[in-house]
Amino acid sequence: MDGFDLMMKFKEQCDNLKTPIVSSNLKTVEKNGDVYRAVLEDGIEIDAISIILAVGRERRKLSLPKEEEWTGNGVSYCCTCDAPLYRNKKAAAVVGGGNAAVEGAVLLAKYAETVYLIYRRDELTRPEPILLKVLHQTDNVKVLYSTEITELLGSDESGLTGIRVNKSWEGQDELTIDGLFVEAGADPRLDIPNQLGLEINPNTGEVHVDKGLNTSVAGIYAAGDLTDGTELKQTITAASQGAIAALSAYQHIMEVKSGWQDAKSSAPAGVSGD
Numbered sequence: 001m002d003g004f005d006l007m008m009k010f011k012e013q014c015d016n017l018k019t020p021i022v023s024s025n026l027k028t029v030e031k032n033g034d035v036y037r038a039v040l041e042d043g044i045e046i047d048a049i050s051i052i053l054a055v056g057r058e059r060r061k062l063s064l065p066k067e068e069e070w071t072g073n074g075v076s077y078c079c080t081c082d083a084p085l086y087r088n089k090k091a092a093a094v095v096g097g098g099n100a101a102v103e104g105a106v107l108l109a110k111y112a113e114t115v116y117l118i119y120r121r122d123e124l125t126r127p128e129p130i131l132l133k134v135l136h137q138t139d140n141v142k143v144l145y146s147t148e149i150t151e152l153l154g155s156d157e158s159g160l161t162g163i164r165v166n167k168s169w170e171g172q173d174e175l176t177i178d179g180l181f182v183e184a185g186a187d188p189r190l191d192i193p194n195q196l197g198l199e200i201n202p203n204t205g206e207v208h209v210d211k212g213l214n215t216s217v218a219g220i221y222a223a224g225d226l227t228d229g230t231e232l233k234q235t236i237t238a239a240s241q242g243a244i245a246a247l248s249a250y251q252h253i254m255e256v257k258s259g260w261q262d263a264k265s266s267a268p269a270g271v272s273g274d
Contacts (some may be wrong), residue, residue, distance in 0.1 A: 022046070029196055034256045036219065049256050050249035053193065053207070053215075053222040054242060057186035062095065066152045066160075074160025075152070079104030079181050087111040089178040093118055093163060095149060096183035102127040102135050104183045109138045116175060117143045118165070144169055152180070188226050196220055201228040213245035219252055221245040 001009075014021055024040040029051065031037075038046045059077040061067055067075055076082040079094065086092050086108060093116040094105045102124070105117040117135075122145050124132060135141060146167060153162035153174065162176045169175065188206050199208040199216035206228040213221045213229060223229070223245040224238035 026192060029192060031196075034219070034259075049253045050219050050221065052213075052242070052245045052249055053220065053226060054224045054238075054245075055189040055192065056225045056238075058189050059182065059186045060184040062149060062182055062184070064149065064152050066154070069156065070152065070154065070160045074154060074179055076179060076181050077183070079107050079183060082179070082181070083108045083111055085111075086179050088113075090114065091116065091175070091177045092179040092181065093175065093177050094181045094183055095119075096185070097121060097124055098126045098183070098185060099128060099131060100185070101183040102131045104181055105141050106131070106134055106138050108181065109140050112178070113140060115141045116169075116177070117141055118147050118149060119143065119145055120148050122146045142169075149180075186225070193222070193226070198222070204228050211244075212248040213241055214248060219249075219256075221249050 011021065022040065022044060024042045024044060026038055027041045028039045029036055030039070034049060036048050036051050038048060038051065040046070061077075071077075079100075083104070089112045091114040092108050092112040094101050094108060095118045096104075097119040101117065101119070105115050109115045124135075124143070127135075135143075144165065144167070147169070148166050149163045150166050151164035152160055153164060154160040160177070160180055162174055163180060164174050166173070190200065190205075190207075193200065193207050193215075196215075196217055198220065200206070201208045207215055207222045207226050209215055209222050209227045209229045213223055213227070215222050223241035225233045227241065229241055230237050
């Protein structure tokens with residue numbers, strides 16, 4: 001089944017188990033003894049003994065005018081997600097020079113008539129050799145080396161219709177395209193980890209975790225692309241980390257509750273251990 005249907009199955013399972021789903025962004029997390037208070041942007045407050053951070057990474061952007069406004073209207077950050085939308089379109093472009101960019105360009109070439117792969121350096125050195133071989137065998141992908149996008153072209157009514165580049169291609173510095181895919185990598189979302197004072201791996205910029213997905217702060221766990229738990233950033237590894245983090249979080253909750261019970265039973269008469 002596709003990703004959307006799978007997510008609906010996840011939601012159905014949560015509903016059946018009466019597990020609430022709160023659709024809001026996390027604003028702050030505050031610690032009070034053994035309990036964390038999560039404050040959401042809409043004002044909701046949730047108290048928790050354990051927290052699992054699975055916030056992934058933030059896609060790098062080009063920081064060009066209209067990029068934000070035209071996201072979903074010609075600008076995308078995921079070829080795997082949106083390439084089929086460009087079936088029988090005249091042209092599309094991919095920005096980047098890593099595995100994701102090359103894979104995206106090859107995938108997009110199955111749908112659009114022409115694909116431009118735009119890379120700011122003069123050679124593709126980071127992608128795996130097998131990917132480069134497939135790329136060079138894909139006739140409708142045109143690689144524009146030493147090239148950067150300087151302007152997004154279009155209108156608020158039509159969205160993106162083209163791009164301007166700093167190096168002319170076949171005598172033109174404007175390319176008419178139906179879609180632009182930014183595959184320039186992603187950075188871990190560290191706002192909340194930094195707020196909590198979690199240890200960050202200095203080499204990768206990711207949240208450091210042990211084999212149980214414990215962070216450097218008791219009761220806080222992290223899973224998926226946010227962590228340095230594995231170099232393989234795949235759905236299957238993120239899901240497995242989620243399972244490990246959930247077990248660790250559960251064990252922590254049981255330990256904390258057991259401590260509360262011990263404190264309550266040993267408290268002097270008239271003193272509450274709650």
